[in-house]
Amino acid sequence: MSLTIGTGPFGPRGGAFNFEVKAPRGHVLYFEDSPRRVRVELGGETVADSRRMKLLHETGLLPVYYFPEEDVRTELLERTDHTTRCPFKGEAVYWTVRAGGRTAENAAWAYPEPLEGAPPLGGHIAFYWDRMDRWFEEDEEVDVHPRDPYHRIDALPSSRHVRVTVNGELVAETRRPVILFETGLPPRYYIPREDVREELLVPSESSSVCPYKGVASYWSVRAGGETVEDLVWSYPEPRRDAERVGGLLCFFNERVDLEVDGERQERPETQWSR
Template sequence: MSDQVVENKPAAEPAIRTVRVLIQPTPRKIRVRFGGETVAESVKALIVHERGHLPVYYFPREDVRFDLLESTDHSTHCPLKGDASYWTIQAGGRISENAAWSYPEAIPESKGLEGYIAFYWDRVDQWFEEEEEVFVHPRDPYKRVDFLASTRHIRVELDGVTVAESRSPVISFETGQPVRYYLPEADVNSEYLLSSDTVTRCPYKGIAAYHSVQVAGTEHKDLIWRYNEPIAAAKAIEGRLSFYNERVQIYVDGELEVVAKSERSVLDSIRLHIA
């Protein structure tokens, strides 16, 4: 086995100027549902990037069902946007308190948000981009995910035991994340796998199921995940298994991979730029 080490780390931060809030139109049709009703739907929504936060969709007031909203006394202040007013959603016999907000008199830096309404992602039932359901948060237009078929020799070791080995991985290259290796199920030793009830959601891949791994009597909880029914853009990894690189030893063509921590500042700088 080679003693060489291959490092998996983000590129150096680009030398670009940054802004604190970036407001852009999105060409996608965005839809929000709650209590069996479409609360907002628009082809003129904005996507707003703010340093240190996930992207947020804002809808023109005319594309929001105000018959389903009730204004509240709740308010908050943001130094980058101004004072926010809030609404509670009532639909289908259900209530989601202070689930929507707007900036009726935004500060000059964020004037473009006046006349728009935003919703907390986790206080509504469903989000759609066009007719495809999206989970967790909006898909960031400055983030890229590529799934590439490969013939690299991937060997996964845990506590000195080889638990998977493949020469036909699909490799995921995702902005701001470590490289991930999705292996055919047949190339993962099933004798070490334990079932798990854990389920997570990813806006770029879909709904993930998990396996724990037990080696020499030690259980490693939710070490493996798979997308049995990924979204169309992630079809290449359907049914394949991937390990957390950070919790195992992965050898790529005989060289031990060292996974560096993601540097969110790199993605933030790319996302919040002035052309």
């Protein structure tokens, strides 16, 4: 996501270049080799397995893995009449995938004749991530979407003075946050539980998965006479890059009044990723 989403160089909130970007910032395509072995499964069967992967970055979209056709078990694919047309890539054809007793309708696609000026997508097949059962990079299962090689996480201990207010009521205050800096996203301030008024937190059944940080649990906050749903999250068992925030609590910058070192922080216009 870091190249084409958020504050990435080709994202909607990216920085400035000292030259004209001839491909409009509104839609950039970047197709590159990936050194990772990638496998995808449906119904317990391997549908594709490649050590020659390609990764497509496209403005406003998450990265997409493309398999060389020779590394796909095409006998498990059934061509359908479904097609779509992308003004930047061309006409896509689709296949339904049948494997292990399961069927994923129109789950695979390809651009047999990509438009002039588009990346060389011909001879490659992609799969909808959420229509398949399991994905692996090397031997580690990956959730949600491919890990972007340009995406970075830095979780840094800090002595900044952080105050979080909800509906006019102070909910958390600390001078020992761990600040998580993640490519393309605003800084996130993870706070020790001892510095949060946990009596104001209401456990939620919500959860989310991040391919970089792990599975998050949520709480709502009852403050100022109102309950704000799913305002706080934590990673009880974070992935290795986010180990320092394990068990700490974080509030959506976008939905609270956040003060850092005495300065009120502007709320981002829309709710970003966790």
